[in-house]
Each structure stands twice: as structure tokens, then as C-alpha cells.
Amino acid sequence: MSVAADRLRVVTPTPDSELIRCSPLIGCGQLKSRKQMAQPGPKSPLCNTCYQRARRERQGPAEIRRANLWAKYRITPEQYDRFRADQQFRCGICGAKEADIDLSKVGGRPCKDGRTLFKVPLAVDHDHTTGAVRGLLCPPCNAGLGAFGDDPDRLRSAIAYLTAIVRSPGG
Template sequence: MTSPSPTDLVRCSPTKGCGELKPRSLMAQPGPRAPLCWACYQRMRRAHQGPAVARRANLWAKYRITPEQYDVLREDQQCRCAICGIHETEIDVSRVGGRPRKDGTQLVKVPLAVDHDHATGAVRGLLCPTCNVGLGSFGDDPARLLRAVAYLERCSQQRDSDATPL
């Protein structure tokens, strides 16, 4: 792999961006005034977005759905987790959300996370944080989940048989 020639390098704006020399292909605004690399351009653009705009952009970028489609899913599930059935009002939202916004505005904290098939990208439903993390921990593998169920049932039966009646 050859390194770019000095003429192919552009300095990202030191006042608005990172100030690093980067290949022209990585520049979002390669013009003569305040060129910005893609990373700095995205950071600057997001800093000027409100929470609703950021939520719309994130839902579309990650799952290819709109907030309106999310709301339809939510209503179809009666505001409950698709696995355990907990209602969204019972979910502790203090543990929900991403990184804090640099501009200090509040994050839109949504208790039900979008669950999707990692192989196809298809949205499957909405899950509470606990069920979402659980599925992710099992790698979305039904065989692993079934083995976990079998394990729990064996342990439960063993515990019940070990209990001595009073």
C-alpha cells in the first residue's frame, strides 16, 4: 500500500476541526475555506441537532426505521417488552441511554430498545434493557438459549429434589 502524496493531503481546519493532515478522499468539505474531515464534519453537525433530530437520525442509521414506525411497534406491543412483558413505565430509564450530549441538552431516553437481526438487519421488536442485553449475550443463537433453558430447568429440578419436606 502506498502512502498518499503530499498533494493529496489536506489539513482539516484547526479552528473547527482536528487540524490533522488527511487524504482528500476523507474530507467532507474539501473546499478552500475551512476544510473538514468526515469525523469533524459529523461531530459539528451533531452538535447543532436537537434531541428529536438526533433520535430520528440514529433510528434511521441503525435500523432503517422512523420514529413513527417505532411508535407503531410500541403500540402493537402495548408498550411492553416483547420477551418479558414488562411495561415501559416500570423500566428504570436512569440506566438507559447513550453518551451525554456535549451541548448539555437532555438525551431522549426511550425505555424500549429496538431489537434487530444482526445478520439481516430486520427489526424484530422492542425489548427492555435486560432482555436486550440477554439476547445479545447469547449472540442471538436459539440453540444457546435452549441449552440455557435446559440448564435452568435441570438446576431447578435438582434444587426441588434436594429440598427436604418439613
């Protein structure tokens, strides 16, 4: 077969259900479906988890922060810092000062490799439907909005409930 004919040869795609072993040398070595592979090629195939871990190991904290802010909220660290300044370094709901927020109550998954997390006192609050960033919140306010499902009607009902309890003779 000529070189030109070889280039024109139709390659049948492999099914997505095909199992590929993640590289045992630089990855987990587990069998994963093609959809779970970041680099399914013949040279050192890596699953998504191992690929992300390897990428993170090459990055410093500033690069990781930039990547996380962009991936989750489509903002840069500079935009985050602008939000902080616009809110006078306070929570957008309760007004708690950023410097007074207890970082031990700030969430985040621990790093598997033992590195410490880069914790920030104010979380990015965003609309889960549109992805639009609304502002920055302290951990209790952020958790509160999440617990109410970002539903203004439920929050108004909670305010009415609390107001009624306070005004009632038994409260």
C-alpha cells in the same frame, strides 16, 4: 489554454493516503487521511467526526432521534411508536411496562458537549445479519439477547441448563 480546454483537462486523483488537516477554525485541526475526511475540499475541510458534531449541533433532539433511527435501523419515529403500540408499551420478551423501566439503566454514550441524552425505555431489537427490526426490548432483555449472540441454540441450551438446575436435588 482556452476555457474549453481547461474544462477537459484530466485531473489526477490524489492518493487516499494523502494527509489533510481538518479545519482548525471549526474542526479539530488534526491531520487525517483523505478517507477520514467528510469534506476534503480546499475550503474548510472537515473530518468525519467534526462534520458529524457540527451537523448535530444544528439539529434538535427530534431531528437527531429521527436521524439515529433511520441510520441504525431504517425506521422512522412513527414506525418506532407503532411498534410500541403494537406491543402495548411493553418489552417484547418479558412484558415489562415501558413506564416501569428504570431509565438510569438505559445505555448510550454521553454527549461530548454535555447535552443530556434522549433516553427511551425500549430498545430497537434487530437481526444483525439482515437488519430487519424484530421488536422493542427492555435493557436487560436486549443485553441478554446480545450476550447470547442472538443464537437460538445457545438460548435453548441456557433454558435446558436452568431447567435442569431447578429440578436437580441440590438446586
